[in-house]
Amino acid sequence: MACHFSFLGGSLSFSGMNAPLEPQTIVQKLEEVLKPEAPLELIEQNTPVGIIIPAHQLGTTMEFLYQDAELYFDQLACITALDLDKPSAFEVVYHLNSIPFGHQVAIHVPLEMGTEELMPEVDSVAHIWKTANWHEREAFDLVGIRFNNHPDLRRILLPQDWEGYPLRKDYQEQEYYHGIKVAY
């Protein structure tokens, strides 16, 4: 695990201590590692700036973003799963934050649902940031994304025997749950 907690005494202020990296620099560093066929796509209008990463390279990307001394994304702020309201198109967005440097980035991972399986799949990042464990469980629960190699993939907010994934755009609630009418 990367460690440079020499500031553990906490006497330092982080605003303006280290200059945050520009998004272009982050993309350049990522391209050196991932060696993609086409240049990585940057979504400039987003705050923080988004980078699109193919799903099969997610693990490599995240490990690099976490371990590189200049990037040092030590905090995973949020994981959001989206149903894009197109046939079998999903997306997972990871918001990363570097506490010592102050830069932020959003990693967008487009996903597709195959014709046979019921869920789109992506690798878990819970072995890098422990906080991903519950964020991924929530995405699994509400949007229905399967995270491979997740330590404990169970529903987290809804009952285990709830049918369907409510934040999908084509969600239809079940008529009865344990004899209780669901639609009111």
Next chain:
Amino acid sequence: MSSPIQYTFEPTHHTDSEPTKYQPEDLRSEEMLVNLGPQHPSTHGVLRLEIITDGEIVRDVVPHMGYLHRCFEKHAEALPYNQTLPFVDRMDYLAAMNSEWAYVLGVEQMLGLTGTLDKRVEYIRVLMAELNRLASHFVAIGTYAVDIGAVTPFLWMMRDREHILRLLEWVSGARMLYNYFWVGGLFYDLPVGFEERCQEFSTYLRPKLKELESLLLVNKIFIQRTAKVGTLPLDVAINYGITGPVLRASGLRYDLRRVDGYSVYPAIDFDIPIGEGQMGELGDCWDRTYVRVRECWESLRIIDQCLTMLLGDHKRTREFDPRAQVPKKIRPKAQDLYARAENPKGELGFYFRADGKSDIPFRCKARACSFVNLSILPELSRGVLISDLIAIVGSLDLVLGEVDR
């Protein structure tokens, strides 16, 4: 003719809807599965903890939540931006002003309104947020003392919180769920005489906080119950995404009010208290309470500075209209935005995706600080005594309305 009975009972419903993670055959012969909650008072709401115990020692804790799930994100996808605000109130109901502010910050940033608001609006927002932060910390400290077995601080804290709630009721008309911050402004200006009453309250509160410190923080029993209990190392805290007083108690001076410097916080003088491990180890339960008490003092400093500005440079005028910049139609350009703000419990973030064609967000996700802070609980409580588990749960300051959303 429909039956008056709306629920058909089957004995399997319990195990189907929320099965325990551990099954009887997983346990060793000396281990026992105990359920704490969802109605236990020390869980601060409806949190159910599945505890594997070996005598008095906790082997593992599995939190089960969702009893208060009200589909915030689904509602937000169906309502215009401004109409979602009352739902935001109901997430962290102890700090509704702060939650509203985080949401409003995000929408204003999407509309390009950030930095254009009237300074009086900004100072009123800071004032409200800090008053609400005080009220939230009072509940956190008071209920924590009750968990540990001290009833007096709870009664004192509730007495002082009542003053704040009445001030906020005077401003907004509601005691807890305000809907006072609007996108681009405020519901209304402060009532006449509010600033003076608020100054009186600030003068009143200082000796009370001193009393609290001498009653609780240096109390021998309290120290014995909390020092060296639930120690959270800084690297673990960051890896788990912990924010707010819990992170600061582990020794990191990280506060989004300073890091992001939103609103008029850069113009305000205040310190960021951190845990120092005075009574035991850095990042134990005592440090977390200590940081909250210190933050109450800092909030008071901020309130005093706001009142000076609201009575001086940005005083009440006939021309001031808090709704002057409230947009008639909220339709942001197509973009993604993650907005965050420092809540009493940590970083509250809102992720929006706007498609640029409608007044309704395509997706709105709330990154709730209590939800993330709760995820540290199994890590903190392996190997502790059951009574220490209660001390650890209380020190995290959870609001289940925000965990479940």
